[in-house]
Amino acid sequence: MESIDDAAAGNWGGGGRLTVDLGALARNWRTLADRxxxxxxxxxxxxxxxxxxxxxxxxxxxxxxxxxxxxxxxxxxxxxxxxxxxxxxxxxxxxxxxxxxxxxxxxxxxxxxxxxxxxxxxxxxxxxxxxxxxxxxxxxxxxxxxxxxxxxxxxxxxxxxxxxxxxxxxxxxxxxxxxxxxxxxxxxxxxxxxxxxxxxxxxxxxxxxxxxxxxxxxxxxxxxxxGGRFGDAFAALEPVVCAEARIVQVRQVGVGQSVGYGATQHVTRPSRIAILSAGYADGYHRQASSSDGAAGASAFLHGRRAPLVGRISMDLLAIDVTDIPEAQRGDHAELFGPNIPVDEVAAHAGTIGYELLTSLGKRYRRHYLGGA
Missing domain, CATH: 3.20.20.10 (Alanine racemase)
Structure with a gap:
């Protein structure tokens, strides 16, 4: 019987996975060397x-x-x-x-x-x-x-x-x-x-x-x-890191009900809320949370954005997948990467992309794409 340790390299792993494109890293270095x-x-x-x-x-x-x-x-x-x-x-x-x-x-x-x-x-x-x-x-x-x-x-x-x-x-x-x-x-x-x-x-x-x-x-x-932004006047190079989190549950939430700690955000329509297995223990900053008064960051799955709902907690966060009917338990949603720039999430958290990248937790299952 397969153990959890043995399966960690496959579909078990943690709640999140991190894909690092070493080829993009090498190409970015060559682009900078040319400049x-x-x-x-x-x-x-x-x-x-x-x-x-x-x-x-x-x-x-x-x-x-x-x-x-x-x-x-x-x-x-x-x-x-x-x-x-x-x-x-x-x-x-x-x-x-x-x-x-x-x-x-x-x-x-x-x-x-x-x-x-x-x-x-x-x-x-x-x-x-x-x-x-x-x-x-x-x-x-x-x-x-x-x-x-x-x-x-x-x-x-x-x-x-x-x-x-x-x-x-x-x-x-x-x-x-x-x-x-x-x-x-x-x-x-x-x-x-x-x-x-x-x-x-x-x-x-x-x-x-x-x-x-x-x-x-x-x-x-x-x-x-x-692949991080290094000034508003300069375009970022190729993204190198894609951080994703697994959906552990999809639940129905009625109009006017709140989501998450502190009841800081209430849904305004019958909603499908996906709970992702990642949080601030994984370096995804709590300040990127959403509330009734201020929209937070977004995730990305099945070709569409899904806004965060409520507070980010230590191990979990919630996204609204009402408009993504195919979203289901076991799917992975991009937290930042090619579709959600790391600096966009950082801006919602009141910080910079450097801090998100250097705060990446140890619980991600890491996968490295080929080098130069």
């Missing part, structure tokens, strides 16, 4: 490759031609190193005290963003350490990075510090007309001139689309790779 012109195109794969799975994303990106990656944390870099032995890997969140030798052992390059980090790295190098590192210069975001004056003071120490890259980060690139973009570009141009022998990197997904002036030597897209 980058002569600049090298890296990939930001922090947050478990924006929630889609580092172990699956990196081989697909590597096969497409990507050779440089950015992670946030050392443990992400250590995992990535096993997947891409020859890749260049930068750790964006800098140098954790006492870890210089450990990073170097995995050929991970910390992005040094303060004088304290630089002093510790300099002591490691003076003691014979052979690791490499990047320098982060703050050009107006006021988050990480040394000041322009501090960068100028480090210009003649680049070789001794083993610097391989100078970089900064744009704060408002998703708003092309924001004046901070031009100000940061000018400031970073100054910083890059302090280190003429080093490659320079400024552009994220949106920055890559501002103008070639922002490209420098290396661009490092993130959300654009995964």
């Amino acid at each position: 980058a012109g002569g600049a090298e195109t890296a990939a930001a794969v922090k947050g478990d490759a924006y929630g889609i799975g580092l172990a699956e994303a990196v081989p697909a990106l590597a096969k497409a031609g990507c050779r440089t990656y950015f992670v946030a944390l050392p443990q992400e870099g250590i995992q990535l190193r096993t997947l891409a032995p020859a890749a260049t890997i930068y750790v964006l969140n800098g140098l954790i005290p006492g870890t210089a030798t450990l990073l170097a052992e995995s050929a991970l390059q910390p992005v040094l963003g303060s004088l304290a980090e630089i002093d510790e790295w300099a002591a490691y190098k003076a003691a014979g350490g052979d690791g490499r590192a990047a320098l982060h210069v703050d050009t107006g975001m006021n988050r990480l990075g040394v000041t322009l004056d501090e960068a100028a003071g480090l210009a003649d120490r680049a070789e001794a510090l083993g610097l391989s890259l100078v970089m900064s980060h744009l704060a408002c690139a998703d708003q092309p007309d924001h004046p901070l973009n031009a100000a940061q570009l000018a400031a970073f141009g100054t910083a890059a001139r302090f280190f003429p022998a080093l490659p320079a990197s400024l552009a994220n997904s949106a920055g890559l689309h501002l103008s070639p002036d922002y490209h420098f030597d290396l661009v490092r897209p993130g959300i654009a790779l995964y």
